Amino acid sequence: GQSLEQPSEVTAVEGAIVQINCTYQTSGFYGLSWYQQHDGGAPTFLSYNALDGLEETGRFSSFLSRSDSYGYLLLQELQMKDSASYFCAVAHQTGANNLFFGTGTRLTVIP
Amino acid sequence: NAGVTQTPKFQVLKTGQSMTLQCAQDMNHEYMSWYRQDPGMGLRLIHYSVGAGITDQGEVPNGYNVSRSTTEDFPLRLLSAAPSQTSVYFCASSYSVTGGPGQPQHFGDGTRLSIL
Secondary structure (H helix, E strand, O other), rough: OOEEOOEEEEEEOOOOOOOEEEEOOOOOOOOOEEEEEOOOOOEEEEEOOOOOEEEOOOOEEEEEEEOOOEEEEEEOOHHHHHOEEEEEEEEEOOOOEEEEEOOOOEEEEOO | OOOOOEEOOOOOOOOOOEEEEEEEEEOOEEEEEEEEEOOOOOOEEEEEEOOOOOOEEEEOOEEEEEEOOOOOOOOEEHHHHHHHHHHEEEEEEEHHHHHHHHHHHEOOOOEEEEEE
């Protein structure tokens, strides 16, 4: 089976840095994805890590440690528009792009 | 490009009714999938397809059917609606896994379904 753990809520100040952690336990593992979802909206892709290390895309970075079954999403220079839910998701199958999602972390950015 | 289009956006059904949620994509993606999202439970995979004519079950397939007669369309059918199927349904598409797993998935805007 699959399980992912991430904090349910995080609050941070505008302009600060916040890290959202994700630990996983899966029967197969090919990589860890991150998606952002604003209230009432659709999930949108942020990043994917297949190998250990840090991937940077603008203000967002994502990290993976396969040996620790752990990853995180780092958001820098927080803006009010970053208030949203963030989901980690594991690619766990070969032959199909299926994802197993965590339950999400609701990030609230305060002035 | 419209991306992934889902219809309807909202629907209210009575228990026992059937209906089809429509999903179409114009990106020539081979992979398509349906997820449901319930409060506090993230997204759960219902059914998926890796190409026209090929479908398979995800985590929570009971009570749902799918078909994939064309690359563009992937409808989801509720056979006999139950209150437990009240949820937000998202369709997603991506390039096939032959490009490597973890291909970015493009989601539609969702269908908010209530079953009374």
